[in-house]
Structure formats: C-alpha cells, structure tokens
Amino acid sequence: MSSSESLAMFHFGEARMLAAAGDQEGAVEALQSAIQADPHSDFLRLSLAGIYLETGQVELALRAAEDALIQNPDSVQANLLLGNINFNGGRFAKAAAYYQRATELAPDEQSAFLHLAIAHARGGDLEQAVGTLKKLLERSPDYTAAELTLARLYREMGLTGLAEQIYRDLLESQPDLDTAYLELGELLEKEDRIDQALVVYRKALEQDPLNIGMRHHIARMLVVEDRLDQALVELEAILELSPEDLEARRKIGLIYLELENWEAAAEVFTEILASDPTQAQARYYLGSALERLGDYEGALEAFQAVSEESDLYPDALSHLGFLYHQLGRTDEAIAAIRTRIARDGDRPELFSYLASLYEAAGQTDPALAVLEEGLQRFPDNGGLLYHRGIILEGSGRRAEAMTAMRLAIAADPEHAEALNFLAYGYAEAGENLEEAYALARKALELKPEAHIRDTLGWVYYRLGRYREARIELEQAVEKLPEDPVVLQHLGEVYQALGLTRKAQRIYERVLELKPEDEKTRMLLEQLKGDRP
Template identity: 35%
Template sequence: MKKRIVAALFLTLSLLPGCATNSVGKPVSANELSFRPTVDIAGSRALYIFSLARLREIEGDLEGALTLLNGAIEADPNAPFLHTAAAEIYLKTAKLDDALRACENAIRLDPGFRPARVMAGTILANLKRDKEAIGHLTKAIELDPAKEDAYLLLAVSSVRVFDYEQAVSTLKSLVKTDPESALGYYYLGKTYDQMKLHKEAANYYKKAIELKPDFEQAMIDLGISQEGLGLHGDAIATYRQLLETNPFNMNVLQHLVQLYLQQQQLEDALPLLVGMKERGVGGLETLRKIGLIYMELERYDEAIAEFEQILAREPNAHQVRFYVASAYEDKEEFGRALEEFGKIPPGTVNYVEALGHIAFIHRDMDAPEKGIAVLKQAIAANPGQLDLYLYLAGLYESMEKYAEGLAVLKDVEGTFAGDPRLHFRMGTILDKMGNKEESIVRMKRVIAIAPNDAQALNYLGYTYAEMGIKLDEALQYLKKAVELRPDDGFILDSLGWVYFKLKRYNEAVPLLERSLEIVEDDPTIMEHLADAYAATREYRRALQLYKKILDADPGRKDIIEKKRKVRAESLER
C-alpha cells in the first residue's frame, strides 16, 4: 500500500509549479493509489456483482468492471463504498468528472466515509482544484489521524497552492503521529526543497533513508539537495552509493555524469557515458558528450569517431560538423579542417564562427591575406554581423597590425556603439598599442553598457593594479568580478594581486593559492604567489615557485633576481 501511495504522490508532486522532481509529471492513476477499506455491503447480490467487478479489474477489463459496479450500485444504491469503488475505476480511465460525481454521491450518503474523502481529494488534485482537495483531505485526517495517506496528499495540494507553511505543518503532524513514517520525512524534504531550504531538506531526506535504507528516490533527492548546497563531493558519494545497488539506474547515472561534467571531472564522467552508450541510453546526446570529453582530453581521433557516428545518422547536424572541423584544426590537419568548416552552410548558427576559424587557419598556414579576404568578402555579404568585424580586427591584432585592427572597429563604431564587445576589443588593442588611458576609457564604456561584464571588470581592475593607481577602485571592480565568476582562476589572481599591491598580504595569499589550483602552472600566477609568500616570509614556498618558473623558462632574469633577493633575506633571518 505504501509503495502505491509514494508513487502516486511523487507523480502528483511533479506537477507542482517549479517543482524540481526527477520524473515527468502525469495524472495520478487509481492503480497507484487504491483504497480497500472493509465495509458491509447490503445485499448478497450487490456483494456478488462487486466481486465480479473486482475480477474484471484484475484482468484489466476496466470498462467491464465499471459496468458491473454500476449494476452493484443499482442493487444497493445506498452503499458509499460502491460509489467510491466506481470513482476509482473512473479515475483509472481518466474520466475525472465522472469520478468526482461518484465520490460526491458517496459523501452525500455518508459524510464520514473516509475513503470517499481521500478519493475526492485525489481526484480534485488531478483536476488542479487543490483548494477544494484540501477540504476533503483535512476532513479525512480528522476522521482517522492515524492513517498516512491523507497527510501526504494534503501536503502535496498545499504546496501546489504555495501554502508551504500548511504543508510543513501537515507533514510534521504526520511524523509526530507516526515517527516511523519514511514518506512523511521524505515529503518534508521535498517541501523544504521547494522553499529553497536545501540544508533542511537534506536532513529530512537523511531521516527518511535512515528509516528506509532502500529508499532510492529519497537518496536521489538527497543528492540533488547536496548539489544545491554546493556539497558536490557529498552528492557524488550519494549517487555512487546508489549505483552500488543498482548500477544501471539511468536517472542516477545521468545526475552523476552531469555533476562530473560541471566539476570538470571528465575522466570520471567518460566511463559512465561509454556505459550508457553501450546500453543505448541517451542516444546521440550521449555520443555528443563523449566526443566533447575526448576533445577536452585532446584525444581528437576518438572525438572525431564519435561525432562521425552522429553525422552518419544526421548529416545536417551542423553543430557536430563544427566540432569535427575544430578537432581537425586542433590536430593541425588544416586541410581537413578547412574542408569541414566549409560544409557549414550560410544562415546556420555556426556559420559566422566557422568563417572566423577559416580565417585564422589561413593565418596558421602562413597565408593571412587569404583569411583577411575571406572575412572582407563575408562582411560585404553580411554587413550587419559584428562578429565578422571582431574576427577581422582580431586577425589583424594577432598579426600585430594594431592600427589596422583598430580602424576596422572604428569604422563601424556608429553602428555598434551599444555593443560592449566592440569596446572591449578596442580596449585590448589600444592596450597593446601602449595607450593605457584610452584602453581604460573603453573598458569603462563596457561596464557602463554591461555592469556585470566580469571580463571587463577584471581587465580594468588588473590594469589599475599593474599601474599601481586607484587600487581601492580596482578592489571594488575585482570583488564584483569574483562574485560573478567565483571559479575563474585569472580573476582570483587579479583580486589577490590588488591585495598584494595594497600590502594586504594575508588576504592576497589564499586567493592566489586558489587561483593556482584552478590554473595550474601559469607563470604569472606563480610569480604573484611567490611574491606574496616572500612578503609573508614564507621563503621556502617562494623559492620553490621561483624555481618552477625558471625550470620552464630559464632566461627570466627578473625571476633570477627575485630568487636571489629572497634567498639572501631568508639567510639573514
């Protein structure tokens, strides 16, 4: 009975607005929520017909069962249970209005007949008339406070009308009445998740699992709550524990794969995706994810093989064609890359980006003028595409032809003055031309247009730090950038560097350490952290980092001098 109730309730809950459930919502079926109270039915004929109806129901002949039930009702029209049984069959066949009328007949005959109240609440919930459902379910609890089903259904309907307080109160009453109600604790967790109170939700899921260790759905939702709390390691452990008992649970596998991908744990995600592919789960999307992971791992031939399988089935999957071309480009098989990029037709999502790649491939093949010609031709055909101008300016910039790149953007500034990307690119080119002041003006223009542009905030803050000016202003820009992108190693480095420039070394060190964890072996970040270690008299650590920089680039005279000074200072102490 409890298994049937939780299935029905979960399906009902999945219909809630904004509810983060793990299966697709559909109406509750009476097969999942069935009531079998014991009652006396007047008349042996009605009882006999009712028994035949139940046999037909078991055989799957619902229409035949309903015909027999109506015959039983004719034999004994005053038996509320017969009307409730008919309502159940109507609910199974999705005849909700007929089901409700049958329930109303049962309640009219006996207002205290609890099964009819519960059934009425279920039907009204399926009709999305939750306020009316709440009345019947509240009455059902009054009639028998010891039974679990009405509490759960009442909590679901309360959540659907956004009365979370009522839902929580109902469920807490249930677990007080029945401390062993795993479902009560589970739905407290679901309700708190709806309220975005993931910590409380996780605690209730844990209690449900404690009472019912094989409660799989509670474990899945616990993992989701742990993700919401940022406890990614705990969520991974929860999902892996589930897979130990059911290694082919596709719902759990997909959650775990997605979490691994979010955490950039690609080598952990890959075998799970390969297993899904072998079992035919996820279709072409699984192949796409496998291919992208191979790309990130620089296993380009394997990536191409996955993408080609997709293209064999869907030749017009232009995004996938773009991936294939990019893989060949990364392999420096430029001829194949040009061939594949050339197959992406005009008007598709990746067409303009493909032209940008084609232009830069020509540059890498020592034919930059061909790339310039490709972009100029595309601009003539598509003068309203800012991306094409940005690619052309970027191509000139990569060739150190800064004036030509800047001229491209200045010519269209009037057309695209409201696009922050134009000003950002102009700012970077001006910086490389040595015009810091104009570069700063452009970055401020970006921020005026797009106040949450983390890259512009970082660029401006780091520029001030390097110039040693307006450090308090730089600090504010970079704090905001970190709020927007807390896991960006370069932005963390910039913020740490400003703290260093402000001589707030103890605040600089943890930020620079975190930055180096994210962007391993970056020489600039290593130098910044080494300088901060030296400033906090952690000489051994500073010397280790300076050595690492010199191992990669022995000609760095500035680092050699810093290393000499730190060693001398450490000996003095």
C-alpha cells in the first residue's frame, strides 16, 4: 500500500470514529482529507455521499456519488446510490437508468431489479415494471419482496384477480407473512367482500393471536358494517390482552352509546377518566351517557370539565344549556354563554345556543334579539338565519319566518333544513308547488331523513300525485311511526286513493297519539260518513 493510500485510510478511520461520535461535520472534513490523499478512490467518495445524505445535504451527496461513478463507471454501489437519490427526488426515469446499469453490472443483485421495477412503476410505465419483476421472479422464484411488489402493481393496474392469487400463494407457502394478510384483506375490503376479508384477518390472528393492531382493524370493519355486537367481542378480546388499551375502551364506550346502553357507556368512560383524567372526549361522552340516564348533576359536572380549547367544547355548551334549564338554572347558563361571547364572539353557534336558552325559558323577544346581535356580526350565517325563522314561526309570524328561510337559503344554498321548511310552508299554503317540489327534492338529497321525506310526500299530495306521495309517506312512517303529523299525511293520501280502511286505521292511530287533534277527528268522521 502506498503512503498516499495509507494516509487516506487513516483519515477514513478518523471519519468513522467522528461519525460514530455524532460529529458529522468533522467526519465530512476527514473524508475530504482522505479523498485528497487518494483522489481516485470511488469508495471514499461513496462514503462521503453517505455522510451527506445522513445530514440532509442531498445535492452534495448527488455530486459525490457522481464523482464516484466517474472514478469507477462499473461501480454497482455508485449506480444504486445514484438511483436512490434520483428516485427520492422524483426523477424516476433517471433513477431507472442507474438501476438498469446496476442490473447489467450485477445480474444477481436482486435489489437492483426490484428498485428498477419500482422506478418504472412510479414513472408510470406499469407494463415495464411488471415485465422486470417477472424476469426477476424467473431467476429468483422465492423472492418474497418481488412477489409482494408484483401483487401491488397488479392492484394498481386493476388486475385484482392476479394480485389476489399471488397473495394466496404466498400465504400457502408462508402462513406467517403478516404483510400478505393485510394487503389481501385490504384488497377484499375494497371489493366489498367483507366476510372474505374477515376470514383472512382471522387467519392472521391464528398465526399471531397477540396482534393488537389486527384486532383493532377487525373491530373498525365491524363497526363500519354496523355489526356492533361482533365489534364488542373483538374489543373486549383486546382488553384481555392489553388492559391498558384506552383506545379499545373508548371504542367500547362509543358502541354502548350507539346501542343506547347508557349505563354501560357511563361505566366505561368513568374507567377511562380514572386512568387518564385528561381525556376530553371521554369526559364529553360520559356527560352524554349521564344525561340520557337522567343524572343531570353528574352530566353537568362532566360537561363543565370539557376544556374550552377542546373541539367538543361548542357541543358541550349546547348540553350545558339544556342541563341548566332542566335543573332550573337557566340564568346561570345564560350568564355563562354571555361571558363566553364576550371573550370569544367569533363563533356564531354561541349566539344560537344563547337564543335557545331564552327560547326554552319562554323569552321569545330576547331570543330574537340575540340572533339579531349574532347576525350583525355574521350577516350571511345560514344557521342563525334559520334559527331566527324557526322562532318567528313559533311566534305565529309565518310570513316573516318564510322570508328568514329564503335569506338562510341565499346565504347557504345547501342548508337542508331551511330548504325543507320553505318547501313544507309552500305545501301547507298550497302555493308555489313546483318550487316546493324542487326544494324538497334537493333537501332530501342533502339530508335523507324521514321528516324531509314527509315533506316531499306532502308536496306530491298537494300536486295531486297521490301514488308518488304514498311511496314517500309510507317510507317516512316506517321511520317515524309515532309522529301524528306524518301519520295524518299518509291517512289523507290513502283517502285520496280510495283506500278508506287504511285511511281509517291511520286516523284512529293519530287520535290515540294526539286525542286533541280536531282536524284528524273531522277527517275520520267525514270518512265514516262517506262509507256506505
């Protein structure tokens, strides 16, 4: 070894020690000294490129790697490194050229072929990528990374059947391959083959029963599919394996809320808060459960503890208003929200909450005044305009209410409730029925709920389109079987269609629910009088 090579190796050793000690700048200087001693060493230049990459100096790394390739055009490592740098920079065609050269120099270098295929794919040439992987697998049929990459490419190309077969073949030979289970399950989920996906995930759990992440994924799937009881089983299995898993407890609590098992939900969220009192969501959900249980004092305490910085705070305020009112402490709720408006008046919902409190206390004029105050700050807020219309309607000021709803729709053309209100108002008055039809259809598209379907059915009735009215109103009654107004609408449609026995049964049911309904009583008497 020449003296210059010896000196270069000395500086290289120094660079390694400095790098190990975390002195990257010193390591760079030592490597530069090594290169000065042996300027023809591609190895030293590649080492320098590696240090530059570690410190985020990509352009300097690129230059050092190019210099290494100049010194040794047949360097596999230099070609691979340049391929990686260009790939990470999004220059996929250039990266592919370097990877291609690496495969020519080292035909047995599997990673070079794999990188080449991925570069082709990211450059948009999926066919070329598939061809490269097939050649690689011909030479190395058991190369798992190549098989997984080919399956992913097939999925990207929409050839899901081919991808599925690769995954299943892999799992046949490697039943502990977690990645194949996950990707096959994901493929099946996207094709809405949920039960098959669950079978795959459960096979993964047979291989690794302690896979908490997989159990969480299965639980999420089951919740989305509305299989809440099955989701509970999975989540409880997680808690058996990992009692400190607060996320599993939170999901269990939310499922209990969905199932309206308020007592169980309250118990779960109390347990969560005992473990971690900072859980704002758990505190909010605890309040919701206690409120439904009728424990207003407990619910009040839970909602009061929700931080003002929490995203749930506005909803907590809404609950607080209701609870204060139920406890006969409406003045406290009003004062609290007034204080909040003084500090944070840029939230229009605060004005709506405050108006609701005045409204609940029977103070219509102060409620309207609060909304006017809010509208001075937010003149185009559809929510405030809609709320104003509702209060005006409740005060018997129907014309003003309809005007308020038109303004709400002008401010927010997709405010489903305002659209519905206006459509129903026109239908009740028997005017602008074509416009009412368009409004009701749009409202139902935006918010497919039973009370809006009732409005559309009632508009159909007013238009004399009784068969269409029947379809909509029967669906509405299915969802709102105890709503006397919806039932009465359906009764009138049955009567118009000559279905007198059906109409009679409906009217009788309305009077069971609302004995004081004189209109329905009159319709029933008229119906009985018309029958032979």
